Each structure stands twice: as C-alpha cells, then as structure tokens.
Amino acid sequence: MAFENKYVRTVKAADFKLWEKAQPRLLNLDIELTERCNNNCLHCCINLPENDESARQRELTTDELKKILREAASLGCLSVRLTGGEPLLRPDFAELYLFIRKLGIKVLLFTNATLINADLIQLFRKYPPGELIEVTVYGMTQRTYEAVSRVKGTFAKAFRGITLLLENNIPFVVKSALLPQNREDIPAFEAWAKSIPWMTKPPRYSMFFDLRNRRDSDKNDLIARVRATPDDGIDFIMRNPEAYRKDMQAFCAKFTSPPGDKLFTCGAGKKSGTIDAYGNFQVCMLVRHPATLYDLRRGSLQDALDNFFPHVLAAKAKNSDYLQKCAKCFLKGLCEQCPGKAWTEHGTLDTPVSYLCDIAHKQARLLGLLDEHEWAWQVEDWRQRIDRFVASE
Amino acid sequence: MEQGISLNDVLSISEDVVAREVEREFLIIPIASGVGDMEDELYSLNECGKAIWDKLDGVKSLAQIKSDLAEEYDAPPEEIETDVLNFTSELLKRKILVRI
Numbered sequence: 001m002a003f004e005n006k007y008v009r010t011v012k013a014a015d016f017k018l019w020e021k022a023q024p025r026l027l028n029l030d031i032e033l034t035e036r037c038n039n040n041c042l043h044c045c046i047n048l049p050e051n052d053e054s055a056r057q058r059e060l061t062t063d064e065l066k067k068i069l070r071e072a073a074s075l076g077c078l079s080v081r082l083t084g085g086e087p088l089l090r091p092d093f094a095e096l097y098l099f100i101r102k103l104g105i106k107v108l109l110f111t112n113a114t115l116i117n118a119d120l121i122q123l124f125r126k127y128p129p130g131e132l133i134e135v136t137v138y139g140m141t142q143r144t145y146e147a148v149s150r151v152k153g154t155f156a157k158a159f160r161g162i163t164l165l166l167e168n169n170i171p172f173v174v175k176s177a178l179l180p181q182n183r184e185d186i187p188a189f190e191a192w193a194k195s196i197p198w199m200t201k202p203p204r205y206s207m208f209f210d211l212r213n214r215r216d217s218d219k220n221d222l223i224a225r226v227r228a229t230p231d232d233g234i235d236f237i238m239r240n241p242e243a244y245r246k247d248m249q250a251f252c253a254k255f256t257s258p259p260g261d262k263l264f265t266c267g268a269g270k271k272s273g274t275i276d277a278y279g280n281f282q283v284c285m286l287v288r289h290p291a292t293l294y295d296l297r298r299g300s301l302q303d304a305l306d307n308f309f310p311h312v313l314a315a316k317a318k319n320s321d322y323l324q325k326c327a328k329c330f331l332k333g334l335c336e337q338c339p340g341k342a343w344t345e346h347g348t349l350d351t352p353v354s355y356l357c358d359i360a361h362k363q364a365r366l367l368g369l370l371d372e373h374e375w376a377w378q379v380e381d382w383r384q385r386i387d388r389f390v391a392s393e
Numbered sequence: 394m395e396q397g398i399s400l401n402d403v404l405s406i407s408e409d410v411v412a413r414e415v416e417r418e419f420l421i422i423p424i425a426s427g428v429g430d431m432e433d434e435l436y437s438l439n440e441c442g443k444a445i446w447d448k449l450d451g452v453k454s455l456a457q458i459k460s461d462l463a464e465e466y467d468a469p470p471e472e473i474e475t476d477v478l479n480f481t482s483e484l485l486k487r488k489i490l491v492r493i
Contacts, residue, residue: 073413103413104424125426
C-alpha cells in the first residue's frame, strides 16, 4: 500500500514526475563497460574478442568508472544502462553494480546471460537492479544459437543463466536478433517468451542491423548479408498488420514531418549520453565520429553536457543529397536515418543511407502514404496525407 | 504506535536505503529487497520529514530529537512529538529505519 502522509509521499520510480518541474542535468546514462564479448555474433556492430588484451588495457578502470558514476549521481542521474560487448566479462562487474545501486541509481543490464552465476544471482536478489534485465537470445537450439554466436557451448551457458534468473525470480525480459540462421525458431521463441512472467509484451527483435560502429569494415560485408532486406523486414513487422497500422498511426500523428537541415532531432545528448569502454562520452551509442567525442579522462560529464554536446547537437547538414532528400522528407518518423547511422554506413554525419531510405519508403507505400513511384521528399501535400492516414480506420 | 515505538528509541538509517537530494527534492531510495513497499518505489520527503530525517544519527533518542526540533521550530512540543513518532514508526515498519 502506498505510504502517504504529511511528511512523505510514495512515488513509483517509473512514473516519477520530478523531472518535469526540476530538470536535472543528467537523466540517464549508458555505459559500455567493454567492447569485448564472449560471443562472436555474425551481425554484431561492436564486439571484440573476449581475450583482446589491447582493448582490455584501454578500458576505463574501476576507479575511473566510480568517479564518473559519482558525478552522474550528483547531476541527478537515476538510471544507468550497462552494456557492451558483454558487460559481465568485466571482473569488477559486481563491484561496479553494487556501487551504482548504493548511489541510488537503478541499473538496466543488457546481457547474453552466459555469465550469470550463483554469485551474481545472490547479488541481484539482495540488491535488485530496479529495472528488468534484458537478455538477448540468439536461437532456441544449440544449432541455431551457435550459428549466430559462433562460439561453441554458448547455447548451454545462456540457457543455464536464464534458468538461474527464472529459478531465483530475478525479473528479466528476452529479445532477439533475427537472422536467416535462426528465423525458423520464431514460433518456439515466442511461445517460450510468453511463459516468462515478466514478458508483458511480445519480444522485440533487431533485424535492420547497424554496420560496425568503429568502422572496422572487415565485418561489414557479413553484417550486410545477414541483415533483413527492406522487403523481408517489413513483411516480418507486418505479421500483425492491424497492430502495426495502429502503432504507425499513433507514431505518425506525433513524429512525422520534414526535419530540415538540423541533424540531431531525437533528443540524444540533452540529458543523456553514452560512455564508451575507453571513456569517450558521446551523445548516443552510434555516433562515434571523432569530432563528436568528449574524453572523460580529461574532463567531466557536466562540462560535456554544458559546453561540448550543445555544439555537437547544433550540427547542420551540408551534404547536398541530404539537403535535397532527407531534409525535405516527411517520413522522418518512419526512417532511422540519423547522424549515428550515417556515421556507421558512410563515416560522415549527413550522408543519406539508402538502406534506411528503402525501408522507410517501403513502409510508407504499404501504409498508403506514398504511391508506388513517389519519393517522400517530393510530396507537397504530406500533412494532409498524414492526417488522412491517422484518421483512417 | 507501530512496533511499540517510544521516545526512548534510538533509530538509524538503514544501510539498504540511499538518500539523495535531486533538484531540491529529497528522495529516499530503497536499494535492497524487502526494504520499502515495492522495488520500484521511491519516497519523497517534505520539509518536515526532512527535518526529522536529518536528526536520525543512530545516537540521539527520539526524545532528544523532539527536544532539538522544539528549539529550532516554532511549534507546540506535543505536535512535534506526534510528528516524530508518526514519521519514524512508518519508516521503521518499512525497514527504512532500524533500531539501534
């Protein structure tokens, strides 16, 4: 029962409205504890080998992370996402986790669950993360899982970890990456996901994979081969056409309009950011253009938020193709084109990504927003089209 | 009162909660299982609650705290006593405070 009297009021953390009036400098923070991973997934945009000693040596130390976290708490941060790579690979994970919780900050953990063990379970039982742990599951059989993870034994380890979470009532949800190698598992995955007590919604999938964030392009051909084509991806999303249409109507009512030449339109970096494994503070996980990185080993979160990010976020497009197409395109809300994606695909912040453009146009045609041969940036009556679509049955 | 709390009791703040002041809002955040009501709930103290909270040092009895507050605030001692006992008994029940 909620505790409410003249001295104190109870607030659901998820509904905490303090921020609407008080506006702390930092709301939430993503930290990539390491880029190393014990999986070697076909599609992954960031992972390095588990035993990459050069990467390990460059990673932020425990003390450096604690200093950053202390500052995050002082700036008002209430939630930290720990991701990687595989964050549980760090031997100081438990120490950092407890440190964060004792700062009064919730932890959102992204993991493949292969390293969940009895010690971590004990820690999570005593000090719950405060957010649902998110486990990515790459297949429902050893054959399919390890065709994606490309490391023997990882299927058994992942399901051992998941079983430990279940048996000990540690709240978590599952999600998946959809590749040709595990596509046959969808019915089994979804049926199993339904049995997990904390899965209140169907599982999420990634399928339009990003290319390598570090632009170490040896692997990009591989990623491009396994990521969904626009046709396949949209067919998958449209498995439940009515729900999809409703979602899109709600989404388009809010977010669809031409963005103009302003590149950052998503809210990234205003009260949030990502710290990479080496102490670079960036406005989001994808944007790793050197000109957009702030070195926390030489500065502070506050300085980055107050003095550095505003310049990054003020960037305007100069690419003439972008200005002729993306800047005038009313499908902005349906399209994942952003500086981060432009960086991973082209090494710039403002080059149009044709893969994303194709996906957005395919969706718009299916939803009746565009005719077969129209391009969205050429449409003048876009607002009426959106209004008609949003009002349609 | 809840759990038979009295002015002779000495209470301290549990190690399983974190108190944070964020943009002038004073929050108590339970971080361990079984503390507070629900895992995802925070508690926000008003000025009166905060004044009592600040005195809970694990050394002073509630009687001493009442007396300190009576010197600092222009309020009838009996009202302060009621406030101190009501506030601390609720937090004790939720394991946010512990008896020494």
